[in-house]
Amino acid sequence: MRFSITREALQKGLGASAAAVPTRAALPVLSNILIQAEDDAVRLSGTDMSIFVSLGVPAEVQEPGVVALPARQLVEISRVLDDAPVKFSSAASEAAGSGTGVDIECGQAKFRLYGQAPDEFPEFPEVDFGAAWEISAGELQTLIERTSFAVSTEDSRPILNGILWQLREGDTVMVATNGHRLAKMTQKLSGGDAPVETDLIIPPKALNQVQKLYPSDTALQVARSENHLAFRGGDRDVFTSLIEGPYPNFEQVIPKDNDKIAIVNRAALETAVRRVAVMADDPTRRVRLSFMSGGLNFRVQTPDLGEAEDAMSLDYEGEDIDIGFNATYLLEVLRHMPDEDVRMTFKAPERAATFAPASGEPDYLCLVMPLRILD
Template identity: 85%
Template sequence: MRFSITREALQQGLAASAAAVPTRAALPVLSNILIHAEDDAVRLSGTDMSIFVSLSVPAEVSEAGVVALPARQLLEISRVLDDAPVKFAAADGSADGASAGVDIECGRSKFRLYGQAPDEFPDFPEIDFAGGWEMSAGELQTLIERTSFAVSTEDSRPILNGILWQLREAATVMVATNGHRLAKMSRELDVSGSPDEADLIIPPKALSQVQKLYPADTVLQVARSENHLAFRSADREVFTSLIEGPYPNYEQ
């Protein structure tokens, strides 16, 4: 593996993917960011097994490869780099650098990081986007902004730790409550494709990533499986587990 990337592109990719990396990982590999270099781009991915985030950024790839490197150390290194091309290379010339480490060079700075075998990194959930729909990121972000502040942060009723997203034939409704206050917003459903009617309970952390990662004018592809929901555009993806259980009847 060998590639060169601008400091700005590296920082952008790390900031997005590291947002999904847990502070205390149940599995050691979850402390890493998966870096996949191929063609003219590098895709950086992070997950806590509940939320999966990935972002593709431009790079000059001379040797394709994939490696899992520690997120915290990558972030620390990226903050002290000069404004110059950043070069990554497997120290032993392999495709993943898992055993010998990965050398990082930028200007006069040189680092070597050791990660884990990339095949230990969890796969993203399998979701069929052919059965999904498209909608404006700005429309979705407005729904999130107007409701997410009311979500519960207490553990006594876990179902209220999620935001309810109701999909209906002609409208979409988003609801959040902590049992004392309630926020609700509905919009006519202006989408391409026809999502099946559903009540989806989504972790706020996942919707926060949708707010941060996608420009408002982005056309989002949205799809779901029985247990997961996914958002994607040409260069970035957010997948999340859904919270199981019935949401309280907020209209009573």
């Protein structure tokens, strides 16, 4: 194997593929990046056996070949190289038992890395792109951005560690929840028909790679097998295992009879919550919101620490209500709201509250379960 590549192209390929390499690999080969040199490009691939990422970058290939090299050392080498062509070539000699050797040269700097036999590197899942559907990367990234923050990070309910992607004829819905908060977004599919009545539960790490790897104007091809989902756009591929099991019926927890409605400026509400939350030092980060005609009061009381109060004006319809929220959950919801004004609805202090763009566009809703108010 012998090829020459720019430092910029090398860093681009490593940045994408190394993101899928586990910090602690169960198998030694998983700590490597697979480098495949052929024609006028080099493809770099990494995996943790759950997520597979592959990116092709331009290169001058003199001799095709394939090698698996340590990801961490490759990334570190790429960071310290001069801005000059980087030359890779099979090592002329190898230390006994050291595996496959590759020489790397850039300017006066020279390195030799020993990797593992490339045939030990896991094969990518078999997914038929002949049955793929298309979606704009920008549309998919918006769905991910608006919902993924609400996913669970606890191990008690593994199904909630995934993001639900529902595909319906002409529509797509993405949902994430941890049981205490929920985010849901619906939008029309503009890239053609998708499989009807398909529900996919996807690890957030895979969707995070989709956010990072693809320019927003990329037309993504999306295909699935029984246990895997794959994204392809240009020279970049992302494959992921799907999480198995039934996702909870989220529609049942979205209240339909909330009769108290507040329209509030998002930025003003966020500022007020952030201000009083300085005193919310207990694990629940509890903030008390008191809604009344024309106004909203905030209060935080933390034993042995102190208290904070604030107030703001707003449009409110309904009886006065005091309701407690986790300040962190509130701030995350507000940060992802796409509208200047937020429509909040309530029923009772112990019932779920909803948050949505006041304009009704896009079709986006968040839910936050309240906390018990301590008098």
